[in-house]
Amino acid sequence: MARETLKVTAGFAGLALGLSACGAAGGPSDIPTGPPRDGGTLKVVGSSDVEHLDTASANSVGAYGLTRTFARTLFATKASNDFNEAVALQPDMAAELPTKENGGISKDGRTYTVKLRKGVQWNTKPPRPVTAADFVRGFERLCNPASPSSAKGYYTSTLKGMDRYCDDFAKVDAKSAQAIADHQNRHDIDGVEAEDDHTLVFRLQKPASDFLNLLALQFTAAAPQEYDRYVPDSAEFRRNTVSNGPYQITEYRPGSSYTLGRNPAWRRETDPLRGGHVDKIQITLGQDSAQAVQQQLEVGTADLSWDHPVPTSAIPRLRNSRDPRFAIRDTPSNSPYVVFNTRSPNNDGALGERAVRQALQYAVDRTALIKIVGGPEIAQPLHTVIPPGSSGHAPADLYPTPGESGDPARCRRLLADAGYPDGLRLKFPYRTNSVHKLIAESLKANLEACGVHAELSPDAGGTFYARTLSSPDRTRDGAWDIAAPGWTPDWYGNNGRSIIQPLFDSRDYGPGSTNYGGYDNFQVNGLIDAALTAPEPSHAAGYWRLADQKIMEDAAIIPLLNRAQPIFHSSRVGGAVFLPTTAGYDYTRVWLG
Incomplete structure (x- = not known):
């Protein structure tokens, strides 16, 4: 993944002043300089x-x-x-x-x-x-x-x-x-x-x-x-x-x-x-x-x-x-995003159905998430798998909602059309550090508005990825239905491989896989192969872009935010x-x- 610019920014208003100024043992002017x-x-x-x-x-x-x-x-x-x-x-x-x-x-x-x-x-x-x-x-x-x-x-x-x-x-x-x-x-x-x-x-x-x-x-x-x-x-x-x-x-x-x-x-x-x-x-x-x-x-x-x-x-x-x-610091990423457990037996395997996943795309209020993480200087809405500045990114939004605030009525209607008029009950583990609990609570409220009950469970101690999302056994057993991991590409520049392949190539699915929801589409696998063997980075970028489009048509995930890092x-x-x-x-x- 490639980042566009590294920036030290200022200038967004309207956020509540939370943490009061602390008495410091040495203030900002005391930052050491010199060799x-x-x-x-x-x-x-x-x-x-x-x-x-x-x-x-x-x-x-x-x-x-x-x-x-x-x-x-x-x-x-x-x-x-x-x-x-x-x-x-x-x-x-x-x-x-x-x-x-x-x-x-x-x-x-x-x-x-x-x-x-x-x-x-x-x-x-x-x-x-x-x-x-x-x-x-x-x-x-x-x-x-x-x-x-x-x-x-x-x-x-x-x-x-x-x-x-x-x-x-x-x-x-x-x-x-x-x-x-x-x-x-x-x-x-x-x-x-x-x-x-x-x-x-x-x-x-x-x-x-x-x-x-x-x-x-x-x-x-x-x-x-x-x-x-x-x-x-x-x-x-x-x-x-x-x-x-x-x-x-x-x-x-x-x-x-x-x-x-x-x-x-x-x-x-x-x-x-x-x-x-x-x-x-x-x-x-x-x-x-x-x-x-x-x-x-x-x-x-x-x-x-x-x-x-x-x-x-x-x-x-x-x-x-x-x-x-x-x-x-500017760090283009897909962080967080909602991943669907496409192999979960819960709700009669509802999340394995594309129409259900497409309906849930309309549930999310991204404006609320942006406020949680710090405002528009920290995060922008993301609607593609590949974030800006990365190989293969092209702006697109297959599931637009008014003002990025969600469309619960449409979500309910599409769920009913898919055969789930009474909604769903989803197991939703979340990370306990940083703002992840607040993000999970916001997403839970969004889902409730379209008739979906999300059962939140804290997942701490370094187990969220290693023992929950990356375990095919727990995935197949329905230990979780949705989650909100994040993905920062392993490198920047010619980096389409570092986003699409680890998250969506079904051929590598197994213990430790980062294709957390077990997504499987032979067309996406073929586009990955075409991109990996493309003679030029520009040709590879075209295949990555096509893979992104197909993944979003399948609604394999809900991209949420492209976030910078306040540090x-x-x-x-x-x-x-x-x-x-x-x-x-x-x-x-x-x-x-």
Whole structure:
């Protein structure tokens, strides 16, 4: 997904001033300036633990921000408050970007050769170099049966032999670390080879114009041989992460806290994208109140928010006072959206019927949701799967309502036409952090107005995605009917694949899938294939656009908002530079005054 511009904005009125100005231990004028200083503890506070800590399966903006501190990829982006700089692909563990001109990409576009940067080490005892074989292991772990990557479809549809490798891997005992390691060590992926310790060769099924972007995703981070000892993403794994970045996890209390300290094996000269200024990063979880977190940031008892944007009530005050600690960063996304469980047996399988899903499109009052998240500078109504600024986006609205406020009468009429004159009863789990409860309550009221009762249930503790939406068994059993997840693309630029494929390709449906509702349309699958093999990004964009149109005709989801990120840091923080794909500041670049 591509963002249009990175902005610090001001100027929307009419919102109630909620959080009163807090007495601060150091005001905005005390923000440190000058060259970065080393030392101190960065204090990060927030709500929920990550669903996955293992880079193979990590799939949330919070997890991306955390794993970036200790797990390096071949390519990555550099945090910056200039959007174009923040999304430009750059070498990380790779020595350079491969091109046809430098011999890194073959003339037919099907072979990529990547040379590794020298001097990067694991924090083992004693430290040892990160090798090409460690990257091969990272790819082999993507489709492990215990905690498979939700993004494995990116790679099975691109790399030679990976689909066959993954099919075989699915048959392995998911509870046995030994069986999982044996499969990885005895089977190869045809398209991923360590030519020597410093050279990787990738062979593609067909040319893919976005392949380097795939090599920049956290899923493909190098994995040390020690990871063979543990079931992927298990509790034991989480206690034994290994680092090749500037920080290492020194203590982890599930659902409660992370403590990260310096990695003594990391060398600044070997890492062009990260810093390593603070001595320690302390992440404290379990704080569900955005207002309470904001107060801690303003008085200086905490420095950054983990997963809460600035609360809606505080935004006018911060904007009006021109507080330099406050910014609105443009992060085009589909966040949140309503997803339908098309496989639910509830209501006699009503949500599997397109006419029912189309009727419910008219229920939503987007103006209410915009007020909840902070007003028109924070969010705009969204009616397409692909948000503005992303490959394949084209403005469209197949289900218009007056003033974006919903049309409950039409919703009721269409439900009756579909055979449900008495409405529906829907199970609706919601996330407990940030404004998600308020969003769920607003959507519940919208649905009630058109004769649909939504039974809300809080889903906290990092289970919303991992154990509820991404579990095919719970989906088939009707544990939920609708939900309001969010989707921030995994990258920006030539990024149509990062939206349509993970959310709607039925061929990748299974444990860990982000096609939460089990949507299945062979025409959409065909358009995905056409886009992936298009010779030029502009051609791919056309296929993504057609896929978007078909998905919206099927009413597989209800797009709601394209949201920016209101963000704040304490007066101690210098070097606050933004990572769009993490919706936050880069912990490794922050320094403290």
